[in-house]
Amino acid sequence: MAEIKLNNVCVEAGGARLLHNASASFRPGELIALIGPNGAGKTTLLKCALALTAPSAGTVTLNGKAIADFSPIERARLVSYLPQSRPLAWPVRVCDVVALGRYAYGASTTKLKGEDASAVAEAMRDCGLNHLADRRTNTLSGGELARVHCARAFAAKAPFLIADEPVASLDPSHQFQIMTLIRAYVDNGGGAVVVLHDIALAARFADRLIWMKDGEINANGAPEETLTTAQMKQIFAVSAVIAKDHNGWSLTVTGDD
Amino acid sequence: MSDRALIPLLSAIALTAIIAACLVGSTTMSPGRLLAAMVGAGGAGDAIVLWEIRLPRAIAAFVVGAALGLCGAALQGLLRNPLAEPGVLGVSACASLGATLALFYGAAALSPIAVPVAAISGALAATALLAFAAIHTSSVITLILIGFGLSSFAGALMALLLNLAPNPFTLSDLISWTLGSVANRSFDDILLAAPFMIVGLVFIVLSRRALSALSLGEEAAHGLGVDLPRARGFVILGTGLVTGAAVSIAGAIGFIGIMAPHLVRPLVGYDPARTLAPSAILGGVILVLADIGVRLIPSPAELRLGVVAALIGAPAFVWIAIGRGRTHG
Numbered sequence: 008m009a010e011i012k013l014n015n016v017c018v019e020a021g022g023a024r025l026l027h028n029a030s031a032s033f034r035p036g037e038l039i040a041l042i043g044p045n046g047a048g049k050t051t052l053l054k055c056a057l058a059l060t061a062p063s064a065g066t067v068t069l070n071g072k073a074i075a076d077f078s079p080i081e082r083a084r085l086v087s088y089l090p091q092s093r094p095l096a097w098p099v100r101v102c103d104v105v106a107l108g109r110y111a112y113g114a115s116t117t118k119l120k121g122e123d124a125s126a127v128a129e130a131m132r133d134c135g136l137n138h139l140a141d142r143r144t145n146t147l148s149g150g151e152l153a154r155v156h157c158a159r160a161f162a163a164k165a166p167f168l169i170a171d172e173p174v175a176s177l178d179p180s181h182q183f184q185i186m187t188l189i190r191a192y193v194d195n196g197g198g199a200v201v202v203l204h205d206i207a208l209a210a211r212f213a214d215r216l217i218w219m220k221d222g223e224i225n226a227n228g229a230p231e232e233t234l235t236t237a238q239m240k241q242i243f244a245v246s247a248v249i250a251k252d253h254n255g256w257s258l259t260v261t262g263d264d
Numbered sequence: 265m266s267d268r269a270l271i272p273l274l275s276a277i278a279l280t281a282i283i284a285a286c287l288v289g290s291t292t293m294s295p296g297r298l299l300a301a302m303v304g305a306g307g308a309g310d311a312i313v314l315w316e317i318r319l320p321r322a323i324a325a326f327v328v329g330a331a332l333g334l335c336g337a338a339l340q341g342l343l344r345n346p347l348a349e350p351g352v353l354g355v356s357a358c359a360s361l362g363a364t365l366a367l368f369y370g371a372a373a374l375s376p377i378a379v380p381v382a383a384i385s386g387a388l389a390a391t392a393l394l395a396f397a398a399i400h401t402s403s404v405i406t407l408i409l410i411g412f413g414l415s416s417f418a419g420a421l422m423a424l425l426l427n428l429a430p431n432p433f434t435l436s437d438l439i440s441w442t443l444g445s446v447a448n449r450s451f452d453d454i455l456l457a458a459p460f461m462i463v464g465l466v467f468i469v470l471s472r473r474a475l476s477a478l479s480l481g482e483e484a485a486h487g488l489g490v491d492l493p494r495a496r497g498f499v500i501l502g503t504g505l506v507t508g509a510a511v512s513i514a515g516a517i518g519f520i521g522i523m524a525p526h527l528v529r530p531l532v533g534y535d536p537a538r539t540l541a542p543s544a545i546l547g548g549v550i551l552v553l554a555d556i557g558v559r560l561i562p563s564p565a566e567l568r569l570g571v572v573a574a575l576i577g578a579p580a581f582v583w584i585a586i587g588r589g590r591t592h593g
Contacts, residue, residue: 059486080489088487096344096479097534103476110477111489116535143534159480163488 009070009166009198010034011056011086016065018051018222025051027222028065035166035198038190040209042202043219044243049202050091052219053169056200057088083111087163091171091202093156098145101155105131108162126162134158134188150181157188168192168199174208186212210234210256218242230256270531274545278326281552285322286314289559293318316450324449324513325555325569326548329520331461331510332356333547334540335503336521337528338468339391341475341536342499343398346526346584347408350507351518351577354414355390359511360441361418362386367437368425380457384508390414391500391507399496444515444570446555457509464505468540471498475536517570519577520547526584 011033018026026048033039033056041049054060055067058074067074069085077085087108095104105127106116114123131137134154144152153173160168170189174182182205190212193199203209209216210230218226218233220242226233234256239247246262287293293301293310300306301314332350339348339355350356366372366382397410422442429435474495477485486492510517524547525539532538551569554576558567 057487059483079486079491083487083489086487088484090481090483090487092481093484094344094481096481097529097536099479099534103533103535104480107477107480107488110473113473115473115537116476117538169487 009085010068011074011167011198011200012066012068013052013055014066014068016052016055016062016067018048018055018060019063024222026055026062029055029219029222029224030065031217031224031227033167033198033200035196036193037215038193038199038201038213039215039217040201040203040213041217041219042204042206042209042242043225047219047242048222049219050171051222053088053171053200053202056169057086058082080111083163083165085165086167086169087160087165089156089160089168089170089173091175093152095144098143100140101136101142101144101147102127102131102140104144104155105136105158105162108159111163126164130158130162133161133191135184150177150184153177153181153185154188157185161188161192166197168197168201170199170201172202172204174203174205182208206234206239207256207258210251210258234258270528270542271545274542274549278545278549278552281549281556282319282322282326285325285552285556286318288556289313289318317448320449320451320454321446321555322552323451324446324454325551327454327457327461328446328510328514328517328548329524329551329554330544330548331506332517332520332551333524334465334468334544335507335510336547337525337536337539337543338471338475338499338503339521340525341478341539342395342496343407344478344481345407346529346588347522347581348411349519349521350387350503351516351521352408352415352581353390353394353411354416354418355387355394355411355503355507356511356516356518357415357418357422358390359383359387359508360516361421362389362508363512363515364422364425364438364441367441368429368434376456380460380509380512383512384460384505386418387508387511388501388504390418391504395496395500440568441515442570443568444517444573445566445568446514446551447566447569449513453513457513460505460509460512464502464509467498467502468506471495471502472537472540475499475540476538479534479536515570517551517573519573519581520550522584523547523577523580524550526580 013029013031016026016029029052043049051060055062103116106119109123112123119127134157136154136158139151174185186208189199189201216230216233217224225242226238234249236247236249239245245260248259248261250257286298297306297310301310336349340346362382362385363379366378371378398407426438429438474490477488477490482492525543528542528546529539554572555569558569558572561567
């Protein structure tokens with residue numbers, strides 16, 4: 008069965024403990040939100056799952072095989088990645104960025120054929136980019152650019168998506184759009200791990216919340232089980248009012264301890 | 265314009281430029297005489313001028329320009345920076361330092377490949393240092409500054425060699441390496457450098473898709489399946505070999521690697537992979553035209569190609585840097 012599994016993973020860098028005994032598993036059909044303050048180790052955990060960072064202890068496996076033993080191409084066919092910083096060195100065309108999503112299949116951006124062409128077309132359509140296909144990325148708004156990066160990640164058609172703050176600096180409408188796209192990807196059988204800072208948004212879209220602090224996983228469970236005022240106080244040191252009704256979750260931070 | 269039209273168009277321009285380079289010179293040759301010399305029907309003098317002097321020189325200018333245009337495009341893709349270039353990053357200077365050392369210490373007399381090998385070693389040392397720096401810093405300015413430091417250091421060592429030159433002949437040899445020229449090059453010089461260039465070209469071509477993926481940044485490229493250490497290694501090895509081989513033909517010639525990719529990029533959708541080939545051809549064209557200029561501009565001593573290339577290229581560099589500052593804030 009397809010699974011990304013972290014087992015007691017520790018990461019140390021320059022004497023600092025970035026991740027300590029983190030264990031978690033990610034499976035298709037599940038949207039997992041990583042939650043925690045800045046510096047909690049969320050990005051480090053994702054990087055371990057992608058073989059971007061080598062753990063100092065513990066194991067990371069993908070479908071039962073150590074992640075470090077995968078060739079970059081093999082890994083990319085199973086896990087697509089949307090990093091936190093998404094610099095674009097050149098004002099490339101939208102369609103060319105999305106086509107890069109097919110890199111692991113050997114596709115060249117100029118001559119897309121068969122499966123590559125249909126995967127790119129599908130990702131462009133799903134993310135509402137058809138009318139922007141020939142636009143240069145430096146002429147797009149932040150929201151449009153976020154959709155381009157999502158489409159690029161979806162075009163890989165990988166069973167797993169790892170997204171580090173995919174909705175950072177987006178307006179509420181675009182945050183919703185992007186999360187809806189990721190939710191649809193999961194409902195179609197993908198497995199997504201997403202770092203989010205908007206906890207109400209995370210609770211609304213995610214099946215499971217993984218709470219992190221100081222490099223450790225503090226809690227791991229459905230929003231109904233783990234999204235509590237006590238948890239908010241423990242992780243973020245804030246008082247919060249949390250409610251769930253037919254509109255979904257709402258969360259108001261009422262004080263800073 | 266589509267890429268498919270661009271490469272044939274540039275190739276036609278390149279061919280025209282090389283033919284023009286064969287026509288002009290101290291005595292202008294008419295197209296009829298050129299044709300006759302080419303098929304061996306003309307005078308013996310014309311045949312020598314064409315086959316021994318003008319054509320090798322034009323081909324040398326084209327090959328060197330193409331090498332620099334290609335390396336500029338490849339380094340810019342790898343470092344994600346339009347100002348990266350063998351000259352600006354000190355790769356050419358280190359290559360010519362290597363070649364100069366080989367000449368100075370007489371290694372050139374031992375084996376004909378001593379100079380190319382020395383030039384390539386210098387270029388590889390510089391590209392390796394730059395790549396090492398590129399892994400540890402994301403700052404483009406830092407890289408340019410390291411390149412500046414490398415150029416200055418190589419320049420200082422070259423100046424030291426000039427200072428210590430035992431006789432005027434060595435001195436003039438050393439000066440021609442520093443200034444860059446394709447005058448008096450033979451087909452042998454080109455053939456000596458060719459194998460290194462071809463191997464380097466293969467390394468660069470093999471990493472072209474990785475260069476496109478790197479447009480999205482290193483982390484995203486890793487996620488896409490790019491083997492980053494391999495891509496870096498290939499581009500560094502490739503540009504080191506190609507630049508070193510180019511320097512072994514013509515000495516240090518700067519800025520071609522900046523101008524050619526900059527002009528080509530908008531025509532190929534800013535894709536680093538698609539920039540490589542047209543930028544190589546255009547680099548060749550620029551240098552052939554610059555060399556025609558060198559021969560036509562009346563001057564007491566023959567102008568050096570590297571000097572003319574820098575006179576055109578340095579302002580272009582400043583212009584690109586200012587444009588970049590405006591768009592990147």
